[in-house]
Amino acid sequence: MIRGIAIVWGGLVLALATGLFLLKYEVIALEDDLAALTGAIAADREAIHVLRAEWSYLSEPAYLERLVGSHLDLVPVGPERMTTLAALPFRPVARPDAPAPLAPRVLNPGQVDAIPLPGRKPMTAPRPLATLVTLPLHPSRGRP
Amino acid sequence: MSACLFPPRRRGQFLYPGDEIRDVPGRDPRQAARVALDSPTKAAIEVGRTRLAVTAGVFVIAFLVIAVRLVNLMALSDGRAHETADAALPAAQAVVQRGDVLDRNGVVLATNLPTVNLYADARQVHDPDDTAARLVSVLPDIPFETARARLASGRSFVYLRRNLTPREQDLVNRLGLPGLEFEAAERRVFPQGRLAAHVLGATDVDNRGIAGIERAFDDRLGTDNRPLRLSLDIRVQHAVREVLAEAVDRFQALAGAAMVMDARTGELLALVSLPDYEPERFGAAPSEARFNRATLGVYEMGSTFKLVNTALGLEVGGYRLTDGFDASHPLRMAGFRIKDFHAQGRWLSIPEILVHSSNIGSGKMALSVGGERQKAFLDRLGLLSPVSIELPEAGVPLYPETWRPINTVTISYGHGIAVTPLHLVTATAALVNGGVLRAPTLLRRGSGAPPGGRRVLSVETSDKMRQLMRMVVEEGTGGKADVPGYLVGGKTGTAEKANGGGYRAKALLPSFVAAFPMDAPRYVVLAMLDEPKGLPETHGFATAGWNAAPTAGAIIARVAPLLGVTPRPAIDGPPDGVRLAVAGGGPGLGEGAIGGPPR
Numbered sequence: 001m002i003r004g005i006a007i008v009w010g011g012l013v014l015a016l017a018t019g020l021f022l023l024k025y026e027v028i029a030l031e032d033d034l035a036a037l038t039g040a041i042a043a044d045r046e047a048i049h050v051l052r053a054e055w056s057y058l059s060e061p062a063y064l065e066r067l068v069g070s071h072l073d074l075v076p077v078g079p080e081r082m083t084t085l086a087a088l089p090f091r092p093v094a095r096p097d098a099p100a101p102l103a104p105r106v107l108n109p110g111q112v113d114a115i116p117l118p119g120r121k122p123m124t125a126p127r128p129l130a131t132l133v134t135l136p137l138h139p140s141r142g143r144p
Numbered sequence: 145m146s147a148c149l150f151p152p153r154r155r156g157q158f159l160y161p162g163d164e165i166r167d168v169p170g171r172d173p174r175q176a177a178r179v180a181l182d183s184p185t186k187a188a189i190e191v192g193r194t195r196l197a198v199t200a201g202v203f204v205i206a207f208l209v210i211a212v213r214l215v216n217l218m219a220l221s222d223g224r225a226h227e228t229a230d231a232a233l234p235a236a237q238a239v240v241q242r243g244d245v246l247d248r249n250g251v252v253l254a255t256n257l258p259t260v261n262l263y264a265d266a267r268q269v270h271d272p273d274d275t276a277a278r279l280v281s282v283l284p285d286i287p288f289e290t291a292r293a294r295l296a297s298g299r300s301f302v303y304l305r306r307n308l309t310p311r312e313q314d315l316v317n318r319l320g321l322p323g324l325e326f327e328a329a330e331r332r333v334f335p336q337g338r339l340a341a342h343v344l345g346a347t348d349v350d351n352r353g354i355a356g357i358e359r360a361f362d363d364r365l366g367t368d369n370r371p372l373r374l375s376l377d378i379r380v381q382h383a384v385r386e387v388l389a390e391a392v393d394r395f396q397a398l399a400g401a402a403m404v405m406d407a408r409t410g411e412l413l414a415l416v417s418l419p420d421y422e423p424e425r426f427g428a429a430p431s432e433a434r435f436n437r438a439t440l441g442v443y444e445m446g447s448t449f450k451l452v453n454t455a456l457g458l459e460v461g462g463y464r465l466t467d468g469f470d471a472s473h474p475l476r477m478a479g480f481r482i483k484d485f486h487a488q489g490r491w492l493s494i495p496e497i498l499v500h501s502s503n504i505g506s507g508k509m510a511l512s513v514g515g516e517r518q519k520a521f522l523d524r525l526g527l528l529s530p531v532s533i534e535l536p537e538a539g540v541p542l543y544p545e546t547w548r549p550i551n552t553v554t555i556s557y558g559h560g561i562a563v564t565p566l567h568l569v570t571a572t573a574a575l576v577n578g579g580v581l582r583a584p585t586l587l588r589r590g591s592g593a594p595p596g597g598r599r600v601l602s603v604e605t606s607d608k609m610r611q612l613m614r615m616v617v618e619e620g621t622g623g624k625a626d627v628p629g630y631l632v633g634g635k636t637g638t639a640e641k642a643n644g645g646g647y648r649a650k651a652l653l654p655s656f657v658a659a660f661p662m663d664a665p666r667y668v669v670l671a672m673l674d675e676p677k678g679l680p681e682t683h684g685f686a687t688a689g690w691n692a693a694p695t696a697g698a699i700i701a702r703v704a705p706l707l708g709v710t711p712r713p714a715i716d717g718p719p720d721g722v723r724l725a726v727a728g729g730g731p732g733l734g735e736g737a738i739g740g741p742p743r
Contacts, residue, residue, distance in 0.1 A: 042239075046258060049240065052255070053257055053335050056252035056255075060335065060337060078705065079627055079628065079705055080629075080711075082710060082711055083711070
């Protein structure tokens with residue numbers, strides 16, 4: 001009886017000691033990982049901080065404007081180029097008796113900001129205009 | 145298994161614990177004691193046994209408590225493991241010691257960057273001459289004599305240079321000289337350069353604010369690492385600065401100022417004062433560049449004040465738009481003759497007084513309302529108190545101690561009272577936004593309902609003021625500020641700069657204050673130029689209609705698409721009543737209106 005209990009306790013003590021030993025080394029390894037991760041996070045946060053400042057520096061409007069001026073044909077959007085979808089005119093419906101001459105089409109004809117529009121499709125049927133009129137996003141606004 | 149570990153109990157002699165070694169009288173010590181029932185020995189043994197049992201019990205309980213506590217601490221961790229771990233590892237420490245400043249969209253305007261400072265422990269320097277020579281070879285901007293003197297000083301800590309770049313640090317490291325050490329440091333940088341210089345201000349070498357927002361919020365930025373979000377929009381700021389710089393350059397002006405304010409909230413989206421400076425080189429900037437003309441400089445604003453005067457007549461004087469005053473003859477008062485620049489020489493209605501910028505009509509209207517009420521009205525609009533803005537550079541208005549009738553007349557057209565341009569923008573916002581005065585701010589307000597303001601005008605007066613401002617642009621002096629589709633309304637003002645006791649006729653201070661779109665004003669814009677010159681294309685004129693008004697118009701044309709204001713088809717002019725009054729003239733009403741204002 002006594003010997004059996006002693007053996008049980010001895011086994012327990014051995015298991016505990018082994019477990020504690022393993023646990024200690026696992027904790028040491030985990031702490032190393034944690035320190036490495038914390039260091040990496042700190043380094044990343046500092047890098048992000050510096051990069052945010054650099055992003056702001058590189059996206060300074062005057063600098064971007066110089067770059068755009070030397071590489072692109074963009075100009076600031078003026079108020080004359082802003083409108084709403086509802087304000088866009090529909091294409092006038094041609095009369096059936098008048099064969100429409102295919103004149104070059106521009107938006108704002110005769111003005112400095114005239115914009116050429118794509119040409120019409122060749123007339124294959126007498127009703128292409130009617131189909132075009134139904135095309136806009138708001139069919140209810142289409143006039144016959 | 146259990147039989148092996150727990151062998152069946154062997155029945156034998158009953159022995160109490162300790163019996164084996166007890167010396168029982170009359171017995172062989174080797175022989176187990178036999179105890180007779182009811183003997184004193186038996187009683188003593190019973191007592192000892194009970195005591196042993198109690199002691200063992202106490203120990204068992206104590207060890208159980210310890211075991212439970214151990215299990216609780218190690219396995220269940222007492223519920224505080226996370227706190228303990230967090231305390232041991234303070235995660236997510238701030239990268240830098242001073243908070244960032246952002247614009248309203250989150251663009252970084254000011255931030256601290258980690259750098260290193262180079263210092264020397266002069267006690268460890270072997271050969272100051274050689275060390276200095278080598279150091280100067282990689283950092284040529286340090287004078288050799290300075291470096292040598294510091295290295296030979298024998299002190300344990302002496303700065304050699306602040307804020308090295310990583311490359312410079314590497315070069316110094318490669319020298320391998322003893323006694324040269326690095327110290328982690330921070331430096332305030334302003335990535336947008338001089339774009340918002342007068343708003344941001346500047347910091348000194350120890351990153352303490354010495355001007356602008358940096359100084360006003362020095363404590364807040366130093367203690368709280370959360371970024372400070374301004375109301376500025378850097379895109380708007382850039383557009384305004386560029387247009388203003390072009391105007392200053394073109395008209396050869398000494399200086400300029402421009403602002404864009406949200407008329408509903410009082411937030412300033414742009415605030416530019418030219419000339420400006422690089423915030424990182426604040427100390428080297430000349431004083432006129434450091435001077436914030438938008439919020440600190442006080443100026444006699446000239447005819448733009450007629451907006452305030454007209455609102456005074458409509459709101460306090462109780463005049464209608466059809467009322468008017470005779471402006472056919474110069475107004476004589478206290479030895480001065482007050483004339484009109486755009487003289488019409490006839491009776492003028494109140495809209496005409498504003499459209500033609502009549503000093504005579506304005507003066508007569510102010511006189512009929514009265515000096516006391518004029519002063520009270522200006523005070524109500526905040527024009528007599530220091531401008532309330534989150535900058536240390538806040539100007540204090542100058543106005544006469546005793547408010548004489550001549551002061552009433554000159555103040556009606558913006559002379560004899562000096563306010564900051566920001567005062568005028570704030571008051572104009574109240575005139576057009578329905579009559580609510582809101583303190584201007586450089587901090588972004590939260591989304592949602594606009595902050596409570598102070599009602600200074602009735603909604604009807606504000607409506608009339610909007611119509612009148614639109615008329616000034618449509619038919620009056622502000623025509624060059626118009627931008628098709630945006631319904632710009634405004635007022636020109638050309639002040640003569642005061643010089644000692646008098647005014648210098650050639651030194652003008654033209655300004656234009658505008659709001660758009662006038663059917664529901666969103667933004668108030670001010671452009672001001674200091675001593676612009678007349679140009680051939682302006683026919684030699686240097687008045688506001690020729691320089692400040694087109695500048696404000698150009699600002700609106702650049703800024704309105706950025707701010708998402710949709711252009712709209714023009715409305716058909718002001719209501720008929722106004723137009724009739726403008727066209728009519730009505731000579732019979734003129735003089736009568738001065739005597740007793742209609743209620």
